[in-house]
Amino acid sequence: MNSRERILGRVRRALADVTPETRPYEEAVPRDYLRAHGERTAGETVDLLAENLADYRAIVHRAGAGELPALVMRLLAEHGSREVLVPPGLPPGWLAEDGPVRIHDRAALTAARLDRVDSVVTGCAVAIAETGTLVLDGSPDQGRRRISLIPDHHICVVRVPDQVVSSVPQALERLDAARPLTWISGPSATSDIELDRVEGVHGPRTLEVILLG
Amino acid sequence: MSGTFVGMPAFPQAAGKAVRNPTLRGNLRHATHTIRAKRERAVGELSDWAGLREAGRRIKDHTLRHLDRYLEQLEESVTAAGGTVHWAADAEEANRIVTGLVRATGESEVVKVKSMATQEIELNEALAAAGIRAYETDLAELIVQLGKDRPSHILVPAIHRNRGEIRDIFAREMGEWGRPAPEGLTDTPADLAEAARLHLREKFLRAKVGISGANFMVAETGTLVVVESEGNGRMCLTLPETLISVVGIEKVVPTWRDLEVFLQTLPRSSTAERMNPYTSMWTGTTDEDGPRAFHLVLLDNGRTDTLADTVGRQALRCIRCSACLNVCPVYERAGGHAYGSVYPGPIGAILSPQLRGTTSEIDASLPYASSLCGACYEVCPVAIDIPEVLVHLRERVVEGGPAVRRGNKVLLKPAKGHAAERAAMRAARWAFARPGALRVGQRLASRTRRLHPRTLPGPGRAWSGARDLPAVPPEPFRDWWQRTRGGKDGDR
Numbered sequence: 001m002n003s004r005e006r007i008l009g010r011v012r013r014a015l016a017d018v019t020p021e022t023r024p025y026e027e028a029v030p031r032d033y034l035r036a037h038g039e040r041t042a043g044e045t046v047d048l049l050a051e052n053l054a055d056y057r058a059i060v061h062r063a064g065a066g067e068l069p070a071l072v073m074r075l076l077a078e079h080g081s082r083e084v085l086v087p088p089g090l091p092p093g094w095l096a097e098d099g100p101v102r103i104h105d106r107a108a109l110t111a112a113r114l115d116r117v118d119s120v121v122t123g124c125a126v127a128i129a130e131t132g133t134l135v136l137d138g139s140p141d142q143g144r145r146r147i148s149l150i151p152d153h154h155i156c157v158v159r160v161p162d163q164v165v166s167s168v169p170q171a172l173e174r175l176d177a178a179r180p181l182t183w184i185s186g187p188s189a190t191s192d193i194e195l196d197r198v199e200g201v202h203g204p205r206t207l208e209v210i211l212l213g
Numbered sequence: 214m215s216g217t218f219v220g221m222p223a224f225p226q227a228a229g230k231a232v233r234n235p236t237l238r239g240n241l242r243h244a245t246h247t248i249r250a251k252r253e254r255a256v257g258e259l260s261d262w263a264g265l266r267e268a269g270r271r272i273k274d275h276t277l278r279h280l281d282r283y284l285e286q287l288e289e290s291v292t293a294a295g296g297t298v299h300w301a302a303d304a305e306e307a308n309r310i311v312t313g314l315v316r317a318t319g320e321s322e323v324v325k326v327k328s329m330a331t332q333e334i335e336l337n338e339a340l341a342a343a344g345i346r347a348y349e350t351d352l353a354e355l356i357v358q359l360g361k362d363r364p365s366h367i368l369v370p371a372i373h374r375n376r377g378e379i380r381d382i383f384a385r386e387m388g389e390w391g392r393p394a395p396e397g398l399t400d401t402p403a404d405l406a407e408a409a410r411l412h413l414r415e416k417f418l419r420a421k422v423g424i425s426g427a428n429f430m431v432a433e434t435g436t437l438v439v440v441e442s443e444g445n446g447r448m449c450l451t452l453p454e455t456l457i458s459v460v461g462i463e464k465v466v467p468t469w470r471d472l473e474v475f476l477q478t479l480p481r482s483s484t485a486e487r488m489n490p491y492t493s494m495w496t497g498t499t500d501e502d503g504p505r506a507f508h509l510v511l512l513d514n515g516r517t518d519t520l521a522d523t524v525g526r527q528a529l530r531c532i533r534c535s536a537c538l539n540v541c542p543v544y545e546r547a548g549g550h551a552y553g554s555v556y557p558g559p560i561g562a563i564l565s566p567q568l569r570g571t572t573s574e575i576d577a578s579l580p581y582a583s584s585l586c587g588a589c590y591e592v593c594p595v596a597i598d599i600p601e602v603l604v605h606l607r608e609r610v611v612e613g614g615p616a617v618r619r620g621n622k623v624l625l626k627p628a629k630g631h632a633a634e635r636a637a638m639r640a641a642r643w644a645f646a647r648p649g650a651l652r653v654g655q656r657l658a659s660r661t662r663r664l665h666p667r668t669l670p671g672p673g674r675a676w677s678g679a680r681d682l683p684a685v686p687p688e689p690f691r692d693w694w695q696r697t698r699g700g701k702d703g704d705r
Contacts, residue, residue: 003300003302003306007300007302010518010617010620011462011520012281013521013617013620014517014521014526014617015278015279015280015520018278028275029268029272030268030271031264032264032268033264034260037258037259052487056486111418111452112418112419128488130487138499138502144501145450145451145502146502149448168477169473172470177431177434177469180493180494180495180496181492181494182491182492183488183491183492184490185486185490185491186490188442188444189442189443189490190352190442190443191369191442191484192371193352193376193406194240194243194244194247194375195248196402197486198402201352201410201443202350202410202413202414202417202444202445203443203444203491204444
């Protein structure tokens with residue numbers, strides 16, 4: 001007998017006392033909780049997102065479509081970035097013509113090469129207001145998971161209000177489980193020293209979020 | 214790492230040593246009190262917390278009651294998404310599988326995400342024996358590994374260390390493992406985090422094999438979820454060419470939607486955050502993004518034995534948040550090492566004796582490592598009635614009886630050390646059934662009270678070693694009542 005059969009056999013013997021559930025799963029497990037906490041207009045939801053992002057030390061900016069390239073260039077300049085990493089499908093209008101050297105991400109770029117890039121600019125798939133969370137799903141405007149991880153400075157553009165949801169349940173409804181997902185809530189942090197939160201460990205130590213709308 | 218839990222003394226001896234260590238008690242008190250207040254605030258933000266807790270309990274219970282079905286579904290989904298599923302009945306088999314997978318890559322080092330399952334099976338030691346070096350990359354795990362120490366908390370394994378101790382460990386040990394700590398390293402948490410960032414960076418960038426656990430596995434989609442803070446998890450999950458995840462079979466949930474419950478309750482219960490900084494979700498492999506090979510090792514190692522116990526099986530609902538540790542008055546004073554297991558605190562006191570059985574001295578003593586105050590049950594986000602299981606396991610230790618070990622039914626013998634307790638209970642039963650004898654005994658005890666020793670002799674010594682004997686009153690209550698009618702007649 002192989003271990004698969006052994007383990008499944010042990011499970012079945014262990015559950016000899018259990019009457020199998022015949023109802024569909026969603027009936028068998030009632031969900032007496034809220035889809036979202038509180039009633040908010042679309043604008044208020046964006047405000048809550050901004051507030052919660054800032055609470056976990058992300059730096060939040062707002063811009064209209066016309067202002068975006070200038071803002072991105074200013075943030076890159078303020079960070080002193082000489083090179084900026086760009087996912088393959090970043091909307092062309094998000095960056096100005098001048099500014100730091102653009103490194104277009106491709107599979108051949110090694111992790112060591114990515115480590116020498118100062119900043120990265122990406123979009124996102126969805127943002128969650130209640131928790132101050134950005135979710136990236138590897139779409140062309142976001143790129144591979146590693147590009148929003150290795151550079152020390154991440155600029156993430158959120159289209160508001162379209163990409164913003166109130167809650168975790170609403171975010172999961174929008175996301176595709178088949179894609180590789182990264183949920184980001186503030187810059188990297190740790191609570192490992194005396195259970196106190198300190199920002200800045202292995203992921204980007206500076207997270208800037210631009211609410212575009 | 215030299216740290217091992219084999220041959221640990223029973224809880225009272227280990228705890229007795231810990232409570233006499235003022236640094237340890239200070240560190241634990243500071244950390245647990247900090248997190249307690251923060252957790253209350255984070256939980257208080259959600260008006261439907263009770264509903265989320267109940268849904269979490271029901272999802273986990275339902276899954277456990279149909280675990281065979283969901284494991285088969287998970288295997289199918291992971292395989293369809295490009296992963297390879299392995300089954301490990303025990304720690305030895307899991308270690309053999311992982312060692313073989315690493316060897317097949319030709320690599321001699323791996324980077325690791327913090328994982329309770331791999332701590333439980335002592336994977337690092339098994340890899341070291343095979344000539345493979347495993348680098349822990351979680352900050353607290355790194356502190357434990359560099360300090361040749363043992364973990365003492367589920368979430369923050371180095372909770373017993375304060376910033377000064379961490380600075381000393383980094384300054385002394387980092388050079389042995391790779392890039393040394395910066396000159397003049399201070400003990401500010403930001404500097405310590407920076408030292409860890411620099412030390413581990415080169416390891417992440419060259420890593421070819423990553424090893425992780427998982428917080429959740431979704432049967433419906435084959436998705437694995439790792440919840441973390443630092444980004445070391447993201448590094449290990451996305452940069453290597455090969456990813457091996459070792460996950461306990463109880464970590465499966467049926468549907469994608471189920472994550473909406475646990476992604477709300479886990480961060481708020483563990484680090485007291487609305488959301489932890491990073492959560493990674495992956496389903497098999499993705500072209501040109503992340504590892505090209507993904508192996509999932511499903512681990513039993515005592516979980517099916519635990520499942521066979523109709524009272525104790527609820528311990529398998531645990532999502533390893535560690536809220537029960539942070540509120541426990543016993544944990545706060547004794548520290549995590551006294552529990553003699555990678556699972557300390559209240560959840561460890563019910564999990565370890567079930568996963569490992571109650572035959573060793575430490576495992577037989579763990580169900581007693583509690584005052585049954587119930588704070589752990591209150592904060593548990595999946596409503597595990599820890600006091601109920603503790604009492605159940607105490608009964609098993611004292612009375613023995615049927616249990617399942619390694620899939621086989623066994624009949625446990627009553628524990629030897631509890632003969633005196635059983636004799637005392639028999640005597641009590643006899644006396645309480647005979648009021649005359651009870652009265653004579655109580656009066657005798659009152660009259661001789663000045664002669665009573667401070668500790669019990671013989672087999673009672675163990676009991677009074679950690680407790681003060683109750684003072685015997687000058688007269689038995691019933692005599693006092695007879696004499697005074699409860700004080701109504703003006704006495705005193």
